[in-house]
Amino acid sequence: MSTQITLKAARVNAGLTLIDAARRLGIGKDRLIKWxxxxxxxxxxxxxxxxxxYKMPIDDIFFGV
Structure with missing residues (x-):
């Protein structure tokens, strides 16, 4: 099992601000904050x-499951 990083850490590692990431994902920043x-x-x-x-394998991001 590989180590997973948080959703926020994945965003930061991708070099994206909260607003940039939300725009690219097609959601509002409030939803991304909630996630x-x-x-x-x-x-x-x-x-x-x-x-x-975020250009990261889905298995490397912690989605709480």
């Missing part, structure tokens, strides 16, 4: 988009 605090609320379809946007 970073409660990663278990991210739907699977968005997990895939986040993985692609």
């Amino acid at each position: 970073e605090k409660h990663p278990d609320e991210v739907q699977p379809r968005y997990q895939k988009v986040i993985s692609e946007t």
Whole structure:
């Protein structure tokens, strides 16, 4: 099992601000803030988009499951 990083850490490692990441994901910054605090609320379809946007394997990001 590999070590997973938080959603916020994945965003920061991708070099994205909160607003830039939200725009690229097609969501509001408030939703992204909520997801970073409660990663278990991210739907699977968005997990895939986040993985692609942050250029990180989905298994390396902690989504609370």
